[in-house]
Amino acid sequence: MKTIVVTGGASGIGLAITERFAKDGHDVIFLDYHQENGKLLEQKLQKLGLSTQFIHVNVSDKKEVEKAFSLIPNTLDVLVNNAGISHIGNLESTSEQDFDSVFQVNVKGVFLCAQASIPKLKANGGGSIINMCSVAATMGLADRFAYSMTKGAVLSMTLSIAKDYVQDQIRCNCISPGRVHTPFVDGFLAKNYPGQEKEMFEKLAATQPIGRMGRPDEIAGLVSYLASDEASFITGSNFPIDGGFLGLKA
Incomplete structure (x- = not known):
């Protein structure tokens, strides 16, 4: 049994990840900006006898992240940085406000949560950080300028974290879903x-x-594997899960 933190864990892919870990018997603490969704999911899973805790947090706010992680035990094994938002638009149609909004959640949020997790992962003798990236990080997608920028940053942060903390037995990988x-x-x-x-x-x-x-549960399955001891030899890697989008496109 592991202690696992999932950001953006109350909806979409994050919901599937939260449910997968909880049903597999792990202690799951999920963070989300949407308080109502989070409370409803916490109630649902706790009624099933599953070990879950919801913390309402804006991952782009340093004080809120620090407060949230102060509630997380030093037995932390896994952080899943899943929280993110999208934006549709090219360079010309992306406003400064659009750019900043997507950056704050998708890049700063990953930075703050990963940074807050490191002392706890160290205290626990190591662990795993799994970042949600995208096929947009490694190929051009039309009208996804700001979103692609943030996912390129997530890929780079993943590689940097993996390099800097490999001696601490902290692994860091990312997953790149297609649609x-x-x-x-x-x-x-x-x-x-x-x-x-x-x-x-x-x-x-x-x-x-x-x-x-793809289905959210398929993404959750890959996250589950990368968080497991079976993946203990994997770090600094990006895993496309995209129905052949990257490898098979003509």
Whole structure:
């Protein structure tokens, strides 16, 4: 049994990760900005007898992160930096406010939570940091300028953390999903393509060579493996999980 912290753990991919670790018998502390979602999930999992705790936090706020991690025991084994937001737009259409907003959560949030976790991971004799990256970090995607910038930073931070803390037995890896079917996708389609949701969903799904979007539980499965002792020889690596998007695109 491990003590695991998941940021952005109350919805989407983060929800699947929280549920996977909890159902596998681990002590899971999940952080999220959306207080109502977090409390409902905590109640649901605790009713099932699962060891979970919700902490409301804005990961881009240093004081809030420090307060949250002060509540986390020094037996911390794994940090999953999953919290993130998206943005659609190219260089010209991205405002300074857009740029700053995405940076604050996707880059500063990873920085603050990883930094806060290091003393606890050291105190526990080592552990694992798993960062949620994206295929956008390593290939050009149309109209994803700010988002891609942040995921490139996550990849670089992953490599740097892995290098600096390998002697402390702290492993750091990242995962790069392709398109995954989450409520965000459904909301995006409803907002931008009203009445065409089914058609556009199929079009987006077809961009993966495997012919469909990923499922949140599939991402959670890879996170679970990288957090496990079976992955103790893996650090400083980026794992695409994208239905062949990177490797098989013509």
